[in-house]
Amino acid sequence: MSLLQEEREIILSNEYVDAFDFAEVAEFVSGASKNLFISHHFRERDKMLVQPRGGFPTYEQQYALYEFFVDANVDVLPLTVDSNTRLNDYATAKKMLRLSEENDMDMLNGYPLVTHGYRTTRKMITHFNKPVSLRHGTPDARLLIETAIASGIFEIEGGPITYLLPYSKNFPLDKAFLYWKYVERVCANYSQLNEPINRESFGPLTATLVPPAITIVIQLLEMLLSLEEGVKSFSVSFSQQGSMNQDIVTGAVIKKLANHYAQQIGCDDAMINLVYHQWMGAFPANEDFAEQLINLATVIASMVGADKIITKTRQEATGIPTKEANAKTVADTQYSLRILNGLPTVVDEEEEEILTLEVRAIMEAVFNDPADTLWRKVFNSIKNGIIDVPFSPHIINQNEMITIRDARKNIRIIERGNVPIPERCYEYERSQCDLSKDTTSIVNDIIHDIGIMQ
Amino acid sequence: MSLLQEEREIILSNEYVDAFDFAEVAEFVSGASKNLFISHHFRERDKMLVQPRGGFPTYEQQYALYEFFVDANVDVLPLTVDSNTRLNDYATAKKMLRLSEENDMDMLNGYPLVTHGYRTTRKMITHFNKPVSLRHGTPDARLLIETAIASGIFEIEGGPITYLLPYSKNFPLDKAFLYWKYVERVCANYSQLNEPINRESFGPLTATLVPPAITIVIQLLEMLLSLEEGVKSFSVSFSQQGSMNQDIVTGAVIKKLANHYAQQIGCDDAMINLVYHQWMGAFPANEDFAEQLINLATVIASMVGADKIITKTRQEATGIPTKEANAKTVADTQYSLRILNGLPTVVDEEEEEILTLEVRAIMEAVFNDPADTLWRKVFNSIKNGIIDVPFSPHIINQNEMITIRDARKNIRIIERGNVPIPERCYEYERSQCDLSKDTTSIVNDIIHDIGIMQ
Amino acid sequence: MKVVTGVVGNDIHVVANRLIDLSLRARGYEVFNLGVNTHLEEFFDAVVETGAEVLMISSLNGEAEGWGREVPLLKSRYSNLDDVIMMIGGNLVVGSGNTEDIVARYKKYGFDLVCHQMDLNTGLDMLQSLSEERGIA
Amino acid sequence: MKVVTGVVGNDIHVVANRLIDLSLRARGYEVFNLGVNTHLEEFFDAVVETGAEVLMISSLNGEAEGWGREVPLLKSRYSNLDDVIMMIGGNLVVGSGNTEDIVARYKKYGFDLVCHQMDLNTGLDMLQSLSEERGIA
Numbered sequence A, B: 001m002s003l004l005q006e007e008r009e010i011i012l013s014n015e016y017v018d019a020f021d022f023a024e025v026a027e028f029v030s031g032a033s034k035n036l037f038i039s040h041h042f043r044e045r046d047k048m049l050v051q052p053r054g055g056f057p058t059y060e061q062q063y064a065l066y067e068f069f070v071d072a073n074v075d076v077l078p079l080t081v082d083s084n085t086r087l088n089d090y091a092t093a094k095k096m097l098r099l100s101e102e103n104d105m106d107m108l109n110g111y112p113l114v115t116h117g118y119r120t121t122r123k124m125i126t127h128f129n130k131p132v133s134l135r136h137g138t139p140d141a142r143l144l145i146e147t148a149i150a151s152g153i154f155e156i157e158g159g160p161i162t163y164l165l166p167y168s169k170n171f172p173l174d175k176a177f178l179y180w181k182y183v184e185r186v187c188a189n190y191s192q193l194n195e196p197i198n199r200e201s202f203g204p205l206t207a208t209l210v211p212p213a214i215t216i217v218i219q220l221l222e223m224l225l226s227l228e229e230g231v232k233s234f235s236v237s238f239s240q241q242g243s244m245n246q247d248i249v250t251g252a253v254i255k256k257l258a259n260h261y262a263q264q265i266g267c268d269d270a271m272i273n274l275v276y277h278q279w280m281g282a283f284p285a286n287e288d289f290a291e292q293l294i295n296l297a298t299v300i301a302s303m304v305g306a307d308k309i310i311t312k313t314r315q316e317a318t319g320i321p322t323k324e325a326n327a328k329t330v331a332d333t334q335y336s337l338r339i340l341n342g343l344p345t346v347v348d349e350e351e352e353e354i355l356t357l358e359v360r361a362i363m364e365a366v367f368n369d370p371a372d373t374l375w376r377k378v379f380n381s382i383k384n385g386i387i388d389v390p391f392s393p394h395i396i397n398q399n400e401m402i403t404i405r406d407a408r409k410n411i412r413i414i415e416r417g418n419v420p421i422p423e424r425c426y427e428y429e430r431s432q433c434d435l436s437k438d439t440t441s442i443v444n445d446i447i448h449d450i451g452i453m454q
Numbered sequence C, D: 001m002k003v004v005t006g007v008v009g010n011d012i013h014v015v016a017n018r019l020i021d022l023s024l025r026a027r028g029y030e031v032f033n034l035g036v037n038t039h040l041e042e043f044f045d046a047v048v049e050t051g052a053e054v055l056m057i058s059s060l061n062g063e064a065e066g067w068g069r070e071v072p073l074l075k076s077r078y079s080n081l082d083d084v085i086m087m088i089g090g091n092l093v094v095g096s097g098n099t100e101d102i103v104a105r106y107k108k109y110g111f112d113l114v115c116h117q118m119d120l121n122t123g124l125d126m127l128q129s130l131s132e133e134r135g136i137a
Ligand code: B12
Pocket: B053, B080, B081, B082, B083, B086, B109, B110, B137, B166, B167, B204, B205, B206, B207, B208, B280, B281, B282, B283, B284, B315, B316, B317, B318, B319, B320, B321, B391, B392, B393, B450, C010, C011, C012, C013, C014, C015, C016, C019, C056, C057, C058, C059, C060, C061, C062, C063, C087, C088, C089, C090, C091, C092, C093, C094, C095, C096, C115, C117, C118, C119, C120, C122, C123, C124
């Protein structure tokens, strides 16, 4: 028995899991309908795929949500996991699920997948026969991913950086890397049985003033860590940033560099897709306005040339959206994509050049770290602030980079901290902003910039 | 007494008009608040102005509508006139107004301005103290315009071509030109008393597969006819065409050529603005989808760089919108404009060149007509099909030009009829389309292209 | 079978009218299209002159209600119009209204087929059924 | 005046927490910010350790309801916490709910100030009034 398999058996012998039947699961994946694989749809698609977000505590609620989504002509179904399961607190998840079932009141902000288990969940997934995407935010997702794939969920979001720095306060970083290595290998192995399992990185990060250079570097690194382990279908992603032009530039640079770096490690056989998230930051409380924002995001996604869009709802500012509101966004987004014709091609060479230089400089600094493996290089780079994510709650994050919006609402780096932004780029970024203000007004500007869409 | 003044007295001595007091009206205009003049706002503005559409039969309804608009942060108020008044059928308008007032049911699709009269209407306009735009569609608008200006309405939409070819079956064209000459002169004269009265042409025409070359030519000609008479503030306009790129190209060409031709006749002192109409063609019956369409129009208007946007509502497919639905669009549009940041600059040189060549060729053909005045040249050019408007209901219109959408949904000319589209441009337009189809499938394509947003 | 069609009143929405013309011809009708901006008398005169079996009125801009009310009185002034199939479609009220109420009202005005905001082909199928029923197809 | 603050439970929404920290300091409070992902016991322990007069809990992700129910029991295990002003704000339920009901429920759990989806400054003004009322400002 391989080391990996030994580890798998340990993880899956757990008081919260019913006996896990490895052989049966492998057989299920081998024979599973191609329709369940988003990698298959990416290859065949002739339009941007539309995927909402959504997870409810009970099986019945989740099932009803999927019915609504299918009526709204969804392309990819979501399975969003609750925050207790995300932090491996299965005991609380179990308790809150029971409370939710008994009290007719939701005590969980997502679907507790481990608690429901794969046998139950698979019924639902195969019934709808649409690709499902697992959205979680879990640093240690080993048990969760095994349960997901066994359920028929063949797209796994996240990664050791993107699901850690925005989602955790003190989960040890090195552990996260090792746990995700496990996830990548499990995905790579299952990919040999049928269509590839797709892995997707979570580009939005904290969704709060993250500059594109940081987003792209993290996307590229998670892609490389995944391809290294044998994953054959990977999506890089980012979310609406507040400036249409900056989004278009970001999309162009990320596509170009993803292919470049995949090639560098000899993985050009892997399929790389681009995913765009509708605005992930603070939403307007006015639900009509929220819809304008959502629609604008769809327009930008088209201009960016995304392969998939992940949607929000008019209720984002309020709380977990109802299934009606969620399905409405899907139908509206599909309509918008249908009428979005004659999109112009936009190229901003100067901004692309600056951004490319920044990303390459940071990547080089990471590669130059003396550690022996990529994951250790990345680990060190986060520890010493070569990678620094604004508004990360994690204690290991440096928090020294300061960003602000310029007059055209581009996110600009005004303090680079330890991030090796090349001199020329740094000067360019700062030259776009008014830095003559005092600290209090800059803090006020930052608060304003966070609420820019409100 | 001048000839014009004699004519004015005849027109205003009418069984449907209470004694018109010329001196009092002139005094009113001289002393009117600058806020009532859109020309003043165009000069001072730092954002795109937002103007809804809307007219209700009774004074009370119109007043209530304005209250809603003001709450929604409107920039320009509309006064849309009913279709009886448009066709000078004041008797029917009067009867239907009485029926509307008595029956609590709307029997008119707009505000019967002549029937209400200027004394009543002025109270409302000055109360709200916002610029008001008169939307009508009247070939003989002499009485209407006098009443409007006397009421405090200082923007007049329309023109001898744009308010005739889409709006009338058999109103004599030469009469329309002469009646509009009157309107221009009245506007020009009043403009000397205070800020200029703004004239706006109606670019959407039939809103059905009109190619940009025809739209622009008509905009330019109406602009020239107006400036010739001394008007000092003029807006050219067009409506969303179905392809974002074609709209951006149209906007660039119309701006460039409007300035060029204004200069040619020595009128560079006039202020020329650009107005963009949200989609004017057949709307989706699904009201949620209608909102996506409206929002997309706002995005495009920004990319076009319009000075004013004229809005639609989610109820467009159904009937005259409620004041609530109408005000909602205004608030939503203002929000969208606020969050639309970092717009890229788009230039499509090839398309711009083709369109410019087309417009200049048609303009030249019009100028080359042997008649002595510009209005007679234009008149002849419409009669002989040098200007040909698809789907015009007017009997004088040639109806020989055939247009269709290409793969990117640009409107393309596949039969030019008598319109002098230069050979090179004509080949280019046709080369974008699949012309190998038989006539039946082309007719089906046209029907499909009309309903492209449904 | 002969059909007189057009758009009633001061209404100039021509697009549907062009499509109706095309569709009727495609279905084999002989069409007399009066176009937009056609007043009630002109419709009735044309029916009499052509001996049409069907009068198909469109109204898009919301004026129909006002004209509909005139139909009974006017129609009574013509003789021999009782067998003509009277049909109306488009947007039959100003603003939005309840379709059932609208249909009932227009039936009272003397219309056999009332197609408020109805798809054209559905309406033309209804016409076919009715003419078969009346044995004039 | 000393304030202990942080985000309760498995909740990692940090943006509000950073702004609360800044705002409290700007208003002259001495702040002990436990950050996100803080469990109830940690809050109570910190109040005891620091001798804070105010405990200001945030919850954004909808978990508060679950934790709120534990407050009375847990609080009863500590002595000397009766005079501490207990305050909670953010999104206090999963999904959307009626503010009045929510406030009533959280008051029963032992909170003095309940700021469901309330603007931060309004909440801080309320805190000021209450501490003046209690004579601890
Ligand atoms: C394009 C358009 C215009 C163009 C018309 C150009 C032209 N000459 O044709 C312009 C811009 C000039 C215009 C002007 C006006 N318009 Co207009 N216009 C429209 C619009 C956007 C599309 C109409 C269209 O071409 N549709 C495509 C065709 C193919 O569809 P259709 O007309 O709906 O017809 C279909 C069915 O109704 C059916 N049908 C039609 N007739 C019949 C008959 C039978 C027997 C059957 C079975 C079926 C049937 O079959 C057709 C094919 O499917 C509609 C709103 C909409 N529908 O989205 C408003 C609309 C019709 N207009 C309207 C109005 C009020 C006006 C104006 C008075 C201005 C104003 N106050 O806003 C003026 C009218 C002036 C006048 N004298 O009539 C209103 C009518 C309101 C109402 N009924 O309550 C509408 C609904 C817009 C609105 N919500 O306010 N308009």
